[in-house]
Amino acid sequence: MSAAPEVSVVIPTLARPDLVTRAVRSALAQTVTDIEVIVVVDGPDPATRDALAGFGDSRLRVVQLGQKGGAPNARNVGAREARAPWTALLDDDDEWLPEKLAVQLRHAEAATVPMPIVASRLINKTPRAEFVMPRRLPSDGEPVCEYLTVRRGLFHGDGFIQTSTIMAPTALLRRVPFTVGLRRQQELDWTLRALDHDDVALVIAPEPLVLWHQDEDRPRISLNSPWEAQLEWVRTMRPLLTPKAYAAIVMSIISSMAAPTRDVRVFRMLLGDARRHGRPSAIDYLTFFQIWLIPPQLRHTLRDRVLGRRRPAPAPMPDPRATALPLPPVPTTTPGNDVHA
The missing domain is CATH 3.90.550.10 (Spore Coat Polysaccharide Biosynthesis Protein SpsA; Chain A)
Structure with a gap:
């Protein structure tokens, strides 16, 4: 070679x-x-x-x-x-899947920015079900940080990015390296930091091009990550997050890691943090309480049964330029008690 x-x-x-x-x-x-x-x-x-x-x-x-x-x-x-x-x-x-790189290269060629991050949908394979994620593509004008974090229902995966779906310019991966030591949300952390550069945008291929094997009988670092470290991480990411996105991460991702403690003080602290620095929605509150009240295995089983029944129609192949998402200006977050989602 x-x-x-x-x-x-x-x-x-x-x-x-x-x-x-x-x-x-x-x-x-x-x-x-x-x-x-x-x-x-x-x-x-x-x-x-x-x-x-x-x-x-x-x-x-x-x-x-x-x-x-x-x-x-x-x-x-x-x-x-x-x-x-x-x-x-x-x-x-x-x-x-065999066409993964070919499809992404076509989207990369059509991108309107010098440094496109090209991702795709994937097939989430668990022992109980298979379903496609993300379940939707971004809406026009939707902040990328909200697309990737804010739920429209009780189950995650409306907007989503996973490491194995990412293709990016090699120069960008060198300019913005992955955060060493971060144990969860590595792709979200990298994507948001990369999108903070003016010459970068996110492009999402609507086809599922990756098989994501979940819940197999093997150790997973992501299941053992200390919630305290992840809370510190999301606090450092606040300048890159809207209040809606911040609240969604704290009340969903961080809470799912902290809930096994069954510690009322942790419950109150996370709820207060999300309300003080974010804008939780009704869905965020429902998500937060079901995470703390329903055992994780039961939640996962319910999720897989509900989503596994859905057979989304194949997404139409849009103009690749239509899915290029430059990061919109992120409002400055100030402490307060606004309530949203």
């Missing part, structure tokens, strides 16, 4: 050889063949190196890190190693 490939694929992994080989297979099977696949092994892991050695494909490159630094650090390493103008991210437990 002397000439630069068209797309670099970055896959961070550690100690999951069966999963990462599945992810690599889906990347190498893309209809866009002029690619390189960079697997960043996040620490000593002979089993993964042995599994990857069996591919025998010159497009596959393995970068071995000397010690564990976490997925955000591994993605940053991969972006620095990338030789293509575009870098697509793939988590080791997800898969791509």
Whole structure:
């Protein structure tokens, strides 16, 4: 591979050889063949190196890190190693459909900004159901931070972005690296910080192009993340969030992590924080109380049963320019007791 490939694929992994080989297979099977696949092994892991050695494909490159630094650090390493103008991210437990990169490159070519972040819908696969997320595309004039966080119903996923759906200019991933040490909401954190640059916009392909495997019998960092650290994170993100978005994150994402404490003081503190710095809506209040009152497993089962019955009609293929979303001006957040959602 002397000439630069068209797309670099970055896959961070550690100690999951069966999963990462599945992810690599889906990347190498893309209809866009002029690619390189960079697997960043996040620490000593002979089993993964042995599994990857069996591919025998010159497009596959393995970068071995000397010690564990976490997925955000591994993605940053991969972006620095990338030789293509575009870098697509793939988590080791997800898969791509064969047309994923081809569709995204078409949207990238049609984008009206120099640095488009091209995402897509995905198929959320759980043991109980399969459904497409996000369930809708952004509305005209809708702030991106609200599209990605504010619910229109009791279940998340109206607006949504997930790491394995993201393709972005390699230069942008180097300019705005992932936040090392952040254990949850890594893609939301990166997307909002990247969109704070004037030459960046979000483009969403309406087709589901990724298989997102959820609730499999394996450890998930995202299920063990301390809520205190995530609360500190969202507080630092306030300049990039509208009051509606801030309230939605605190009353949904942070609360879902804190609710297992069953601590009334935490309940009151989060509710007060969302009201003081945000504008909760009626949906936010309903979400907040059901998170604290209904056990997580029961909530997940109800969600999957309700959403799994929905068979959304295939989305029409709009002009790719129609889904380009420059970040609108974010109102300055001031302390207060406004109540919204």
